[in-house]
Amino acid sequence: MSKLIEVTDLDIYYGDFLAVENVSMTIEPKAITALIGPSGCGKSTFLRSLNRMHEVIPGAYCKGNVTMDGQNLYGKNVDPVSVRRRIGMVFQRPNPFPTMSIKENVLAGVKLNNTKISKSDANDLVESSLRGANLWEEVKDRLDQPGSGLSGGQQQRLCIARTIAIQPDVVLMDEPCSALDPISTLAIEDLMNELKNEYTIVIVTHNMQQAARVSDRTGFFNIAGTGKPGKLIEFDDTEKIFSNPANKATEDYVSGRFG
Amino acid sequence: MTTSTPARTEPTSSRNAQVETSGIKPGRISQALHAGILIGSVLLALGLLYVFGTVSLFPLLMLGAAIYLVVIYVVGRAIEGRRHGLDRFVTGLVTTFFLMALIPLLSVIWTVVSKGLARFDAEFFTWSMRGVLGEGGGAYHAIMGTLIITGITTLLSVPIGIFAAIYLVEYGQKGRLAKALTFFVDVMTGIPSIVAGLFAVALFTLFLGPGARMGIIGSVALMVLMIPVVVRSTEEMLRLVPNELREASYALGVPKWLTISKVVLPTAAAGIGTGVTLAIARVIGETAPLLVTVGTTTNLNVNPFDGRMQTLPVFAYYSYATPGIPREAFTERMWAAVLTLMLIVMTLNIIARLISKFFAPKTGR
Numbered sequence: 038m039s040k041l042i043e044v045t046d047l048d049i050y051y052g053d054f055l056a057v058e059n060v061s062m063t064i065e066p067k068a069i070t071a072l073i074g075p076s077g078c079g080k081s082t083f084l085r086s087l088n089r090m091h092e093v094i095p096g097a098y099c100k101g102n103v104t105m106d107g108q109n110l111y112g113k114n115v116d117p118v119s120v121r122r123r124i125g126m127v128f129q130r131p132n133p134f135p136t137m138s139i140k141e142n143v144l145a146g147v148k149l150n151n152t153k154i155s156k157s158d159a160n161d162l163v164e165s166s167l168r169g170a171n172l173w174e175e176v177k178d179r180l181d182q183p184g185s186g187l188s189g190g191q192q193q194r195l196c197i198a199r200t201i202a203i204q205p206d207v208v209l210m211d212e213p214c215s216a217l218d219p220i221s222t223l224a225i226e227d228l229m230n231e232l233k234n235e236y237t238i239v240i241v242t243h244n245m246q247q248a249a250r251v252s253d254r255t256g257f258f259n260i261a262g263t264g265k266p267g268k269l270i271e272f273d274d275t276e277k278i279f280s281n282p283a284n285k286a287t288e289d290y291v292s293g294r295f296g
Numbered sequence: 297m298t299t300s301t302p303a304r305t306e307p308t309s310s311r312n313a314q315v316e317t318s319g320i321k322p323g324r325i326s327q328a329l330h331a332g333i334l335i336g337s338v339l340l341a342l343g344l345l346y347v348f349g350t351v352s353l354f355p356l357l358m359l360g361a362a363i364y365l366v367v368i369y370v371v372g373r374a375i376e377g378r379r380h381g382l383d384r385f386v387t388g389l390v391t392t393f394f395l396m397a398l399i400p401l402l403s404v405i406w407t408v409v410s411k412g413l414a415r416f417d418a419e420f421f422t423w424s425m426r427g428v429l430g431e432g433g434g435a436y437h438a439i440m441g442t443l444i445i446t447g448i449t450t451l452l453s454v455p456i457g458i459f460a461a462i463y464l465v466e467y468g469q470k471g472r473l474a475k476a477l478t479f480f481v482d483v484m485t486g487i488p489s490i491v492a493g494l495f496a497v498a499l500f501t502l503f504l505g506p507g508a509r510m511g512i513i514g515s516v517a518l519m520v521l522m523i524p525v526v527v528r529s530t531e532e533m534l535r536l537v538p539n540e541l542r543e544a545s546y547a548l549g550v551p552k553w554l555t556i557s558k559v560v561l562p563t564a565a566a567g568i569g570t571g572v573t574l575a576i577a578r579v580i581g582e583t584a585p586l587l588v589t590v591g592t593t594t595n596l597n598v599n600p601f602d603g604r605m606q607t608l609p610v611f612a613y614y615s616y617a618t619p620g621i622p623r624e625a626f627t628e629r630m631w632a633a634v635l636t637l638m639l640i641v642m643t644l645n646i647i648a649r650l651i652s653k654f655f656a657p658k659t660g661r
């Protein structure tokens with residue numbers, strides 16, 4: 038299921054504004070890759086370019102190569118919609134569909150695409166996805182109630198369930214815990230650890246401990262000043278980044294001596 | 297007004313005392329006293345007006361309110377302290393203006409209902425005016441005409457308006473076409489209704505020659521008035537749908553058109569439904585454009601493609617402008633027609649509320 042993503046010389050633009058410059062990295066399958074860096078350095082922008090969500094913003098585009106298991110995601114006849122089906126995304130703020138019940142939210146990827154699915158298959162998918170997101174026990178008795186009636190942490194896990202229900206190869210998470218309490222955060226971290234057995238996971242976080250706790254590889258982004266493009270400063274094993282980074286800026290940042 | 301507290305006689309020490317008491321346990325104007333002040337003010341106003349010889353409702357209310365405001369401020373200040381006195385005064389002032397705003401509304405309703413009920417009977421809703429010269433007769437033909445013409449208008453305007461709004465919000469971004477469209481929608485929302493009517497006349501004169509009168513021409517005129525309203529309200533509702541929902545849908549690999557039809561529109565459905573209903577209410581009472589496009593008739597005509605039709609506003613207008621004998625019969629029918637129209641609009645408003653209640657995204661909390 039999980040795939041290896043290779044990024045080479047990626048420049049990402051918003052109109053004329055170069056937001057991220059010249060990123061190259063290899064994202065390993067069955068591992069968690071964490072992206073850290075100061076606010077505004079382009080972590081979200083980079084993450085969104087991996088599943089072609091970046092170009093949804095008017096005027097936004099990028100140059101360079103992103104391949105998944107050798108296939109160029111930005112190739113001429115690659116449909117961004119099919120890329121997004123294979124690379125799922127969880128957002129910073131939980132965003133369940135307000136018109137849908139918990140069950141419909143989990144099935145959203147199927148239902149919204151008008152895919153036919155039998156009732157029993159649908160029920161199985163709902164259960165397995167919710168179990169996968171560690172939410173099943175909490176909601177199994179109220180699957181038909183609105184998804185927006187859950188707590189923030191539950192909503193975020195519902196969004197994760199919704200993402201894994203489309204059975205992607207890769208899951209991207211943009212600060213998935215920033216709106217959550219420590220307990221929900223731990224629940225989601227545990228979940229990431231389980232998910233990594235099956236999926237390639239990339240996570241953006243502002244929480245150093247979280248990056249150190251959960252990730253296998255860490256990338257540090259930085260920005261020279263406002264209006265300048267963000268750059269990937271260092272990318273290495275998480276252990277190395279947090280104990281013995283090669284770059285001075287990385288060391289300053291992870292030890293909290295930054296800005 | 298003469299409630300003298302010790303505070304009155306000893307200004308300096310009383311101020312301190314008041315600060316202390318008002319901070320912890322301020323005196324309160326009891327409900328009985330409040331009611332007393334209110335009634336007293338009105339009675340005083342009544343007395344004053346009586347002395348000066350003209351007792352009528354409106355001056356009475358105005359004078360009563362003015363007296364009440366002064367008294368409540370002074371008494372409130374004396375008993376409850378400066379801040380509370382001012383609070384009482386402002387509350388009274390706002391309430392007064394609110395009641396003043398209600399007066400025209402209530403008096404319209406009262407006039408229409410009291411005068412309209414005289415002919416609000418079964419005959420009114422089942423008879424046309426065919427062959428009726430004086431008393432009797434009804435507005436069945438006008439009601440049908442209004443429903444048919446407004447119905448056609450709605451059927452044509454709603455899809456056009458909603459699709460235009462979708463284009464503006466979801467596809468147009470900030471392109472030239474979208475800007476132009478927004479500009480014209482703005483202009484069209486302010487267009488005088490007679491202009492819309494004459495436009496429709498001019499348009500159909502091209503095809504049918506001068507002098508044509510048909511329901512469909514009226515529908516076209518009303519469309520010109522209705523589409524911009526639908527576009528505007530739909531646009532507003534679509535913009536209220538958080539972008540995060542669109543992105544959530546895209547991130548699940550859902551194409552744009554499915555995202556719009558299955559995520560954005562359902563989320564905005566309540567607001568769009570409300571907007572459409574209010575847009576119908578807006579055009580259903582139009583008179584001028586129908587006068588010039590559909591004309592008037594005493595017969596029932598339910599074919600919008602063939603000849604004149606009657607509508608409620610036009611029916612009311614002609615009953616008033618060119619009455620026959622006895623005049624009362626025509627006036628009574630006019631009021632009944634106006635009452636019917638008002639009830640239709642009220643029903644539409646209630647429907648709008650129900651829509652927004654039942655279709656709004658549920659929070660479940």
Ligand SMILES: Nc1ncnc2c1ncn2[C@@H]1O[C@H](COP(=O)(O)OP(=O)(O)OP(=O)(O)O)[C@@H](O)[C@H]1O
Pocket residue numbers: 051054056074075076077078079080081082083094264267
């Ligand atoms: N929609 C947009 N249009 C134009 N510029 C944008 C847009 N979104 C982000 N940017 C710019 O791109 C740069 C990178 O932003 P990005 O959101 O990727 O930062 P980030 O590293 O995720 O920050 P944070 O940690 O605060 O989330 C910033 O300079 C930002 O102003």
Ligand SMILES: [Mg+2]
Pocket residue numbers: 080081082211
């Ligand atoms: Mg971000």
